[in-house]
Structure formats: structure tokens, C-alpha cells
Amino acid sequence: MTLEAIRYRSGSLQILNQLLLPHQTVYEDIRSVQDAYEAIKSMKVRGAPAIAIVGCLSLAVELRAGAGGDDPVTFIRESLCHLTSARPTAVNMGRAARELMEFAENESMEKNSEQLRESVISWIEDMLERDVNDNKKIGNYGAQHILSGVPRDSVTILTHCNTGSLATAGYGTALGVVRSLHALGRLKRVYCTETRPYNQGSRLTAYEAVAEGIPATLITDSMAALTMREMDITAVVVGADRVVANGDTANKVGTYQLAIAAKHHGIPFYVAAPSTSCDLSLESGRDIIIEVRPAEELTSINGVPIAAPGVEVWNPAFDVTPHQLITGGIITELGVFLPSELQAALTGRLTAL
Numbered sequence: 001m002t003l004e005a006i007r008y009r010s011g012s013l014q015i016l017n018q019l020l021l022p023h024q025t026v027y028e029d030i031r032s033v034q035d036a037y038e039a040i041k042s043m044k045v046r047g048a049p050a051i052a053i054v055g056c057l058s059l060a061v062e063l064r065a066g067a068g069g070d071d072p073v074t075f076i077r078e079s080l081c082h083l084t085s086a087r088p089t090a091v092n093m094g095r096a097a098r099e100l101m102e103f104a105e106n107e108s109m110e111k112n113s114e115q116l117r118e119s120v121i122s123w124i125e126d127m128l129e130r131d132v133n134d135n136k137k138i139g140n141y142g143a144q145h146i147l148s149g150v151p152r153d154s155v156t157i158l159t160h161c162n163t164g165s166l167a168t169a170g171y172g173t174a175l176g177v178v179r180s181l182h183a184l185g186r187l188k189r190v191y192c193t194e195t196r197p198y199n200q201g202s203r204l205t206a207y208e209a210v211a212e213g214i215p216a217t218l219i220t221d222s223m224a225a226l227t228m229r230e231m232d233i234t235a236v237v238v239g240a241d242r243v244v245a246n247g248d249t250a251n252k253v254g255t256y257q258l259a260i261a262a263k264h265h266g267i268p269f270y271v272a273a274p275s276t277s278c279d280l281s282l283e284s285g286r287d288i289i290i291e292v293r294p295a296e297e298l299t300s301i302n303g304v305p306i307a308a309p310g311v312e313v314w315n316p317a318f319d320v321t322p323h324q325l326i327t328g329g330i331i332t333e334l335g336v337f338l339p340s341e342l343q344a345a346l347t348g349r350l351t352a353l
């Protein structure tokens with residue numbers, strides 16, 4: 001069974017409200033670009049690939065209903081610009097917007113409004129299949145790479161945040177690697193961090209693991225170094241919101257400290273991400289804009305206050321792991337690369353941002 005974060009039939013889109021998981025499974029209609037913007041901003045849907053796919057599918061829903069009238073290109077441009085502004089760190093929405101806009105402009109040279117709408121809708125609908133296919137390749141390349149480095153029958157992985165079916169069109173990236181290892185019968189166990197403050201690990205990764213029978217143990221973020229020392233961790237595998245030219249990687253806050261602890265313990269540290277999460281236009285991680293989220297995500301849980309009233313809060317949603325700490329490699333649908341190899345491997349394959 002694979003969990004579905006996104007339900008799409010031509011002209012209709014629903015998302016699983018991830019704010020209510022794991023206790024309630026509620027699908028909500030997304031009828032417009034504005035609905036998608038709000039769902040992304042409030043994190044009802046989250047995870048870099050899923051953000052881009054839901055954003056673009058919401059546009060397809062509106063186009064199917066005839067939005068844009070005689071000037072769909074302007075409607076598409078304004079919609080994509082709005083969607084890209086919802087969350088700044090993940091690059092996938094910005095990349096999809098750039099590629100889709102280029103496609104729409106080219107199509108508009110030879111097609112009327114109705115034909116243009118149809119071809120843009122098909123381009124968007126293909127994103128779902130492309131993402132799942134890419135994730136399966138990531139899972140396979142990652143599993144083989146990890147297994148090639150160990151003499152043991154089975155491996156133990158530590159992961160962070162949620163990078164599974166709920167964060168993508170399906171299968172997942174870092175959790176896709178875990179899924180592939182499990183399918184090969186070579187996964188002993190995955191340790192998943194709770195992932196404070198939003199708890200994607202305890203609410204979502206744990207939910208996926210339980211639903212799919214993957215042996216998993218939940219730890220708090222502060223137990224990670226101890227887990228590395230005591231639990232014979234074979235590799236740490238995390239996802240990415242943006243991987244830049246030198247391999248520096250923005251991912252859920254807490255990733256950086258995992259990489260430092262992995263280095264200390266001599267454990268390979270991998271980033272698993274589709275090439276759509278890579279951004280060769282930025283040279284180093286210092287150039288990545290880090291989203292800072294509301295204080296309430298730290299000071300309360302489900303509306304229940306847990307912090308001293310009046311305390312000041314800093315709540316960056318992501319951190320940047322320097323490429324020197326990504327010792328295992330960057331697992332993409334094109335293969336596994338060292339950070340120093342990434343730029344050459346992707347040049348010519350990615351559109352400029």
C-alpha cells in the first residue's frame with residue numbers, strides 16, 4: 001500500500017491534510033491556485049516535490065475550467081509567481097514555474113487559447129508520473145550504493161523529517177531509499193527523528209512506516225548522536241529542499257547537526273533528491289533563503305501552549321549542510337554523485353533558474 005498525499009483526476013484535485021495526521025485522514029478539495037497557495041503556506045501539504053506538484057495541479061484545475069480566457073499566458077504567469085512565493089527555500093516550485101512558463105510561451109506562438117490550455121494541462125499532469133519514476137530510481141540507486149559499502153546482510157538507516165509518499169507524488173526520496181532497502185529484504189531498521197518543531201518525523205514518517213510495515217523506531221532529535229553511537233547505524237539518509245552548485249544542501253532544520261554527528265561517528269551521510277531539487281544558479285549554501293516560520297510552531301503544540309509566555313523565539317524551518325559533510329553522496333535519479341561531481345553531472349540536464 002502506498003499513501004496518497006495528492007489525489008488528482010482531470011479537473012479535480014484533493015490533498016491529504018497533513019496537519020491532521022496521524023489521527024485524522026481528511027482529503028480537502030483544492031479548487032483554485034489560491035487554495036493551493038494557502039495549503040502550501042499552512043503546510044497542509046509540504047515537502048519540496050509535493051509543493052511543486054500541488055501548486056501546478058491547482059493551476060491545471062483552473063485552466064480546465066477555462067481560467068485566463070483569451071490570455072491564458074498572463075494568468076499562468078501570475079499564478080506561478082504567486083505559488084512560488086508561498087515557501088521560499090524549496091526550489092522545486094520555482095523550477096517548475098520557470099519550465100512551465102517557458103513551455104507555455106513557446107506553445108502560445110502556434111496555438112489558440114484553448115489548445116494552449118490543453119497542452120499546459122498535459123505538461124502539468126505528466127509531473128505526477130515523472131516524480132514517481134524519478135523517486136523509484138533514487139530508491140534503487142541509493143539502496144545499491146549503501147549496500148555496496150557494507151559486508152552485512154542488513155543495514156540500519158537514520159533519517160530526518162518526512163521524505164516519503166506524503167512529501168512527493170509517491171514512493172519518496174530518502175524514505176524511498178529506505179523503502180527500496182526494505183523491498184530487497186536488506187533493511188534491519190530505520191530510525192526516524194521526531195523533527196521538531198513541526199514533528200514531520202513522528203506524525204508522518206512514523207505513520208508511513210507503520211502503514212507499510214517498515215521496521216521503524218522513533219527518536220527525539222536530541223537522541224540522534226547517541227543513536228549513531230549505540231545502534232550501529234549504517235548510513236544517514238535525508239532529503240533536500242535545495243542542493244546548490246557546490247553540493248551545499250538546505251533541508252529541514254536539524255539536518256546540519258545530524259551531518260556533524262555522522263562525521264564524528266564515521267557514518268556515511270547521504271542526501272537523496274531529484275534533480276528538480278538542485279539549483280546550479282547558486283554557488284554556495286550561503287545564498288539560499290531560509291524560511292523563518294511563526295513562533296507559535298515552537299511555543300505550542302496543536303494549540304496547547306508549551307513555552308513560557310513572552311519568551312522570544314527563532315524558528316528557521318531549514319538549515320544548510322556544508323558539502324564537506326555529505327560524505328556518502330547525493331543520490332539523484334541520474335545516479336549517486338559526490339558533491340564535487342554534482343555540477344558536472346547535471347550541467348546541460350537542468351534548465352537555468
Ligand SMILES: CSC[C@@H](O)[C@@H](O)C(=O)COP(=O)(O)O
Nearest residue numbers: 046047048161163167239240252
Ligand atoms: C522529499 S521532501 C524533501 C524535503 O522537502 C524535506 O526533507 C523537508 O525538509 C520538508 O520540509 P517541510 O517544511 O515539511 O516542507
